[in-house]
Amino acid sequence: MKGSRDPLGVQPIWSRLGRHVVGNLTTVSNSVTDFTVLLLGYYFAERVASETHVDEYVTTFLKWEQLAAYARAARNNERSFRGTERVARRLSESKTAPLGMGSDAQILSNQKIYGLWGLYSVPGKASGLLEGDPTHLTSVARDLVEQVHLPLLAKAGLRGVRTLIERLSSEHGFLDLREHGRDEALLDSIARVLGTLRAPEKALYREHLLYGGPGDREATHGLQRAFADVLESTLDDPDWRVTPESILFLAHRARAMGTAGEALANRLERIRTCELLIAPTVALFEHTLNHEGQSLQAIAQAVREHWGTAPRDTIDLGATEAIEPELRAGTGEPESGTRWMRLARALHGGDYEEAIRLVLEQNATIMKARGDAAPWARLADGKLHVNLRDDSSPRLPPGERLPLYWRHAYFIDSLRSVAFALRA
16 A cells, blocks of 8 residues: 555654754664764765766765675674674675675665665755765865874775775775785774774764754754753663653753753653654554454443543643644644644543544545555444554553653654764
8 A cells, every 4th residue: 555654644743843953863863983984985985986087976885885884793893783684694604795786785675775875965964064966075074084084094004095995996896804814904994993983073973963063053043952961961871761751851951051941841842742642643543453343432442441541641732732733744734733633632531432533534634645545444334444554563552651652753862872972
């Protein structure tokens, strides 16, 4: 079926709210090391094109990403970068690895789309590290590469970056993964560059990744800097996670930070209000899809037994009314915001029959907006008919868990990951 992701259109809602406090990062651009690989990839792509007079920017970038991946895995024992599974398998199965655009060389099913070129270039631009068309390094990013990274490569006995440029320029090539093999010094040097954050890197990344760079004045009006400062207070707690309770605590801390903190607190409270509505709504929709052929009343009664009146204590109708413009973001239509408010009132009042009708109506509206796709489920003759079900969906949370229930990103964990890496 078409439109099989985000069946209720909540991603535009939480993304819009999240962008008020995190303007540059995405849910997947959460690794500082990956940003270093990104900058070096653009630098080497430009160098190879300049020296060979062949504009194979993507090819050079992907080959560099492959080199970096093998160095990270084999030398730094990293296991969290994109493509880690293929790299680990090749390291265990062979003493050589191909470099290039072929399917046997790529470390992801489509490395251009799912690797750093596809997923980090936009955050790189938003952070003020990349610019232009064609995309290239900004002056501050180029200075970092040339003044910090390249000298480190030179110290490894690689004739500056000549060996690396030659490897990336060759049309075909294999990486020697053997200990004491031909590429041992190459892998060691790349691993050294990517293994430790040095003071100039931390300073640049703090300003451009953690605080959002020069574009943050327009993106969050400085709230990201305040949010990063507040989040840093959580870094010593290994059990910390995003919940309505933890976000409320951060909002309280922010209010002690002056005007910017007051504005940040208001934004965090709006995010909390939104999640207290959309998280249980998504769970309710997924739960409903598991009841093919049952009556609306039977499904609602099961939810009532599971949740009781818990949503009455978690959904603040007044606060939810205040974010109604953001709730329209799923479709851009006024009735979408109205429907979400009706959902809030139904859940708050324990009217689960109405809530189920409304989530089915929301899904049908979203699917229609995506090219007249069929809804995932519908009511006919008083019974539920399911067209598409996700068997991997989590179970309906119990009522006592709703005050801590959180499902959507709002880019918060990405910002916290960057903060943690820069402090470590």
